[in-house]
Amino acid sequence: MTDAIRFEGVSLKFGSETIYDRLDFHVGQGEFVCLLGPSGCGKSTALRIIGDLLPADGGTALVNGRPPGECWSDIAFVFQSPRLAPWRTAIDNVLLGAELRFGAREAEARRPKAEALLALVGLADSGSKYPPMLSGGERQRVAIARALCVDPSIILMDEPFSALDPNSRRRLRAEIVSIWQETRRTVLFVTHDIEEALTLADRIVLLSNKPTRVLETVVITAPRPRDVARDPDIARLRDTLSALFRTLEPNSETEEEIA
Ligand SMILES: Nc1ncnc2c1ncn2[C@@H]1O[C@H](COP(=O)(O)OP(=O)(O)OP(=O)(O)O)[C@@H](O)[C@H]1O
């Protein structure tokens, strides 16, 4: 089957700085892959290339077997900050992506779907609230529902929970796993948090410092929900990844987050 995302020898420079020198990685259909790597290694940039927001300088980036420019409608983004329109209710924010992509009439036709998605993210009763009335975690749930409302086959998530408090972060991780299990979209999830990656992913792709290449790929077969601290196999993977990560980011916050 064609991979959902494939980077083959992708190279990219910003000015004189080489970001990628022939970067290769892939994400299978329906797979949940975490892209883990030190700050500035080009994780968000990879998502921009996949979303056709930025062209690569060389090599091939493919989305469902085609150039990103032909596949923007296969993709939805969830960012670190939910980027909701404050003057629109939660339900109308869920419809916003569909409205921008398909027009007001098609968005209106999706209202029942948007309601179902709000229920899926645990906000069935909050559709008429405006963003300032929602907690940070609730706003991020609206952003997830908005992403799902355009029926993407691939969801790109860029550190979507990193601005939340630890409890909301934990809850949303569990929720995104059950949403993924229910909807079976392909997810490429950027994080610099090893524990988060181990909780979520089928596979972790660990990136190096610039010029960026894949340092390690880790497959996690343990069933979800996972308890990183209690499962000895996952704890071992955590130790391996932490040791690798330490060589990349000597002063990383990652260790504190694990502790
Ligand atoms: N438009 C741009 N012009 C010049 N340099 C850029 C541009 N966009 C990104 N960069 C540089 O490219 C590198 C990769 O940036 P990117 O945002 O992808 O990193 P990241 O891995 O997402 O980091 P973080 O974990 O801090 O979010 C960084 O060194 C950044 O400064």
Ligand SMILES: [Mg+2]
């Ligand atoms: Mg980033």
